[in-house]
Amino acid sequence: MATDVEEWKAEVYGTDIREHVERFAEEGWASIPDEERDAWFERFKWYGLYHQRAGQESYFMMRIGTPGGVLEPGQLRVVGEVAKEYATGPVSNPEFGDAWADFTTRQSIQLHWIKVEDIVDVWDELESAGLSTVQACGDSWRNIVSCPVAGKDANEHVDALATVHEFQREFKENDRYRNMPRKWKVAVTGCREGCGQGDINDLAFEPASKDGVDGYNVRVGGGLARNEPRLARDIDVFVPHERAAAVADGMSALFEEYGNREDRYSARIKFLVDEWGAEKVRRVLEEEFVDFELQSAGEGFRESYSYNAGRDGDGHDDHVGVHSQADGTNYVGLNVLVGRMGVDDVLELADLADEYGSGEVRLTQRQNVVVTDVPDEDLDDLLAADLLDDYEPDPSPFMRGSIACTGTEFCSLSIVETKNRMVRYARHLRDTVSLPDEVEDFHVHLSGCTASCAQPQIADVSLRGMKTRKDGEPVEAFDLGLGGGLGENPRFADWVGERIPADEVPGAIANLVETYEREREGAETFRDFVERHDESDLEDLVEPEETSYEDPMMHNTKRTWYPYAEDDDMAASPAPTDGDGVPLDAATGDDSAPADD
């Protein structure tokens, strides 16, 4: 039987949604019929709009897709201006102020507290700058990820950006694939360091050569969500540049045709690849969805992949710092702790990019930003800018390695608070824990639930939201994993610590680091150190304890209307509000019923 979501999509989906959103924007929140809200909010996702969690009704998260993470000159400024005008909530966030932009692990941008009445105005401003929210969420071609310095990197094999732009034109700027069974995440990598993270995408194009022709090897069926992580499977296909779009088209059509529409939990293509095997995927692709003979895989570069790999070597683990571009200028990667930047800082960054670079700014899958095209003679001035005191090009490994998802601040799925907590963790670890001097990278990825938006399974220390009881009371907690990372031999973390109270996680990490420093062999990285131990040993190494770290969010933050509000009780929520932020309905009493009444 078709799911409700499939029925809603069959009625209205794709670009047909827009006229309805425009109508709701004009007529206001109350014009969305009560009995149709589940359907409309599901459809809104195709246009990058996600209804914020319970307690924040009438407010939306808006996701802006930036293909390959590229913000062309002028675009970041528009993002900052839009965020300042429209993404201000009823109360401040204690770490980030009244408004901000979130840079995500798919090189996108998220704004919060957007009111339905403002959506069209926001779209107008974004679209005037060439930005779009189309297919940013929902069952769609999601933002295409790529090496964030494609076309700039002095060492890349091929410029993936040309392929990203072709895919953008073919599949994103229309609703050709308006009816995918589930989300469809595509990565295009052109460098020798694996910056596209193809292994964790539904469809991955990886740099390769065959018979003197440059192009891509193709992998299918990667992903991290739902406690079912998969690495993308090699389907033994090489495709030259000019046919990459044809293969992407064929794989999309294959997924559209054969993906599971009966059960959304099993709809991602990773489950189809599990069922069919890579060989059948290749055969069906060739027989039914492309009109040419597929070539077998070419010579790739996986042995040199260093991105998010946790290995010792010359390649990049991330893009933080000053690096040479192929054209003789430089790019400067700045650390954005948990990917969140206040609007005034966004605007100042746009100024710096204009003044010292070409105005272009790029986003990485590690939630950081890169200012490109900086001539040698302007480097010192850029590096001396005040903004770089907070967004450092040479940060502590704990600040540099921290990634966090949205969490219970806004997200319906998350079990725990994430971003503000990760900020506190990173600062505490920076101030109290020392790593060996030569260790620049130590990745801690914190995800609020099994959806894995912070990519927890591929970090040195993996944190996944959980609950436990402490002093008899339920408190926010984390499962802790070790041993994850990408690179030549990617693998997912083993979950060796369970239900650690959130206020004992910094102590657990400190104890791990202390053991690592004491027992490491030579210049062994943390990942190498972890891999030298079996799971039982690793369980013994995880020793949670309370330290000087204090956590103000141990309570059930999901049951607040906003975790940082002075009165955070659900009943104190101003939502839903009208277009001016005025509460529409003050009658929200306690309607709970004991089971025995």
Add this chain to the structure above:
Amino acid sequence: MPTELRVLDDGAWVSVDNERRVPTSDVWRFAATDFCACATAFVLLEAFTDVGVQGCEVTVDGVGRCVDCGEKHAFSGLGVGRVLEGSFRPYPPDGVRAGSEPTV
């Protein structure tokens, strides 16, 4: 008018009449169900897989984990609230309700 029930967003919450009324992330007490060896299991609801009705009670199937011992199970038939005079009244998660506990 019949009450509309559905599970949305990867099992993150139960919609009752187009409102998000029952979230995952709460810890529920199971005292009558052999969810695990704990006398009272404190179970984090991690995901809902289905929602239905038994009489006037709204029940869910899902997956949960005892936050004390770590045992994880699918469960079915957990009562999460009642529909009284056309409106849904959710149960608080921290009550013990032998009559509306799930099967494991």
